[in-house]
Amino acid sequence: MQCKCGHLIGLMAVCALVTAAVHAGPARAQQPDPPTQSLPQPAYLPAPVPQTPHSTGDPSSSALPDVPPDGSPAPATVAAVSPRAFFPTVVRSPASLPNPPADKNDIRAYINYFRALAGAPAISLDATLNNNCWLHARYMAENNVLTHQEDPNNPWYTPQGQVCAGNGNAWMGGAFYQPYWQPYHAIEGWMGSVGHRLWMLYPTTPVFGFGFYTAANNRAAAGLDVLSRFNSTADASYPNWPVRYPASGQTDVPAAQYPITVFWRYWGPSPTLTSASLRTAEGAAVAHTATTSLDAGHKGVKVTPSVALARNTAYVVSISGAYNGAPFSYTWSFRTSP
Numbered sequence: 001m002q003c004k005c006g007h008l009i010g011l012m013a014v015c016a017l018v019t020a021a022v023h024a025g026p027a028r029a030q031q032p033d034p035p036t037q038s039l040p041q042p043a044y045l046p047a048p049v050p051q052t053p054h055s056t057g058d059p060s061s062s063a064l065p066d067v068p069p070d071g072s073p074a075p076a077t078v079a080a081v082s083p084r085a086f087f088p089t090v091v092r093s094p095a096s097l098p099n100p101p102a103d104k105n106d107i108r109a110y111i112n113y114f115r116a117l118a119g120a121p122a123i124s125l126d127a128t129l130n131n132n133c134w135l136h137a138r139y140m141a142e143n144n145v146l147t148h149q150e151d152p153n154n155p156w157y158t159p160q161g162q163v164c165a166g167n168g169n170a171w172m173g174g175a176f177y178q179p180y181w182q183p184y185h186a187i188e189g190w191m192g193s194v195g196h197r198l199w200m201l202y203p204t205t206p207v208f209g210f211g212f213y214t215a216a217n218n219r220a221a222a223g224l225d226v227l228s229r230f231n232s233t234a235d236a237s238y239p240n241w242p243v244r245y246p247a248s249g250q251t252d253v254p255a256a257q258y259p260i261t262v263f264w265r266y267w268g269p270s271p272t273l274t275s276a277s278l279r280t281a282e283g284a285a286v287a288h289t290a291t292t293s294l295d296a297g298h299k300g301v302k303v304t305p306s307v308a309l310a311r312n313t314a315y316v317v318s319i320s321g322a323y324n325g326a327p328f329s330y331t332w333s334f335r336t337s338p
Contacts, residue, residue, distance in 0.1 A: 097249055104184035107210050111200060114191055117247040119240050120203035126229070129209020133168060133223035135161030137213035140221035146172045164209065167227035169196045173220040181220035183212040190224065194259050194302055195295030199226040201243055202266075204234040235265035242300060242323070248332035255311040255336040262319055262330065263300030270299045271323040278303055281314035281333060290319075312338040 098116040101109035112122040139156040140146055148170065150162045171186035190196030199205075209225035235241075242264045246253045260278070264271065276290035287306035294300050301319050309315065313336050320329040 097247070097251075100252070104187075105182055107183055107187065107212075110184055110187050111208065111210075114187075114245075115201055115203075117250055118201045118203075118243050118245045119247070120201050120243060121206070123206055123208050126207050126209050129164070129207070129225045129228055130211055131209075132160045132211070133164040133209045133225050134211030134213060136164040136168075136170070136223040137211045137221040139165075140170065140172050140223075141213050141215040141219050144172075144175075144219060146170055146221075163228065164211065164223040164225045168209070168223050168225040169199065170224075171222045175215075175217040175219040177218070179214065179218050181214065181218070183210075183222060185220075186212065186222035186224070192254065192256070192258060193295075194261055195298070197245065197259075197261065198243075198263050198294070198296070198298045198300070200224070201245060202226070202230070203240065203243055204232070204238050204265075205230050232265070232267055235267065238265070241265060242328075244330065244332065246334040248334065250334040251337075253309070253334050253336045255313075256308050257305050258309060260303040260317050261294075261300060263294065263298050264323060266298060268299050269324050271301060271321050271328075273301055273319070273321040275318070275320045276301065276303050277316075277318045278305060279316050281316060286315065292321075309336050311336055 098113055100113050104110050108123070108125050115122060135158045136150065139150050139154070139158070139161050142156050143154060148165050150157045150165050169186075169190050171189055173181035173185060187200075190200055200208075205226065207229035209228065210222070212220065212222045214220045242262045244262050246258070246260060270292055273290060273292050276288070278286040278288045280286065286309075288303050289306065290301065290303045292299075292301055294302055301321070303317060303319065314333055315335070316331065316333045318329070318331040320327075322328065
């Protein structure tokens with residue numbers, strides 16, 4: 001079984017990411033071993049890039065749809081994702097860090113947890129956008145295809161689903177002989193991919209839409225609309241650029257080749273990179289690559305470890321350069337999960 005994910009960022013750029021591989025044998029009575037999760041390298045699909053800044057109106061409801069559209073089969077897990085009610089420093093104290101939600105399938109809370117770590121304002125979920133993404137998730141799961149473009153001749157096609165397809169992240173987990181995939185798998189997969197992550201953390205976007213669907217064979221898919229309410233007109237007045245992730249003082253970073261990112265507003269200039277370093281807290285250098293070439297046309301810096309980060313280990317990252325003619329230098333630390 002395979003899990004795939006991608007971010008369909010419609011107007012700007014699109015990518016697809018394989019986030020997990022799970023090998024399923026024939027159905028059997030005994031309790032199966034849990035599938036193993038990993039964060040492989042992303043594969044990207046082409047998509048148009050906007051020619052002019054994009055802005056839309058304000059959000060409305062944050063509730064997820066209680067029922068699918070007329071004539072649609074009921075989503076298997078929509079209830080599970082219904083919402084309920086460091087940046088400038090080198091090290092943040094644990095007391096100042098947000099706590100993850102008790103239920104990671106509380107999708108709004110889980111997204112806002114990652115945004116709070118990065119110092120970005122919370123988002124709400126819009127009912128119409130949620131429904132659009134549920135329709136697109138259904139299209140992908142039923143057709144076993146990770147796509148940014150729904151086929152109008154396909155029986156699962158809907159124009160509403162295409163709205164999410166063209167404006168959002170997408171994810172798919174392969175068929176399994178018992179229910180396995182949960183909505184939070186999509187969120188964590190997107191956070192491990194730079195193109196997905198930067199749209200999820202984009203600080204001036206106030207509203208997303210999320211949908212998750214499980215087919216009869218336990219194949220699952222998810223969509224996250226990140227562009228329908230993208231509001232670049234607010235970027236110039238946003239005071240907390242750049243956005244860094246992982247966050248200073250964070251202690252639950254995956255022990256993987258997890259990318260470290262610093263990014264500025266989408267329509268601004270690209271930074272120049274003078275130096276980048278990654279080391280353990282004890283001073284041991286960690287092999288890595290550093291680039292200002294980011295997915296989907298984003299403007300920032302990406303540092304990627306050449307090998308998986310060790311578990312329960314503190315790391316220090318330093319990045320220096322210039323942005324819009326002004327020099328910058330950032331140094332902060334984080335720790336991987338036990």
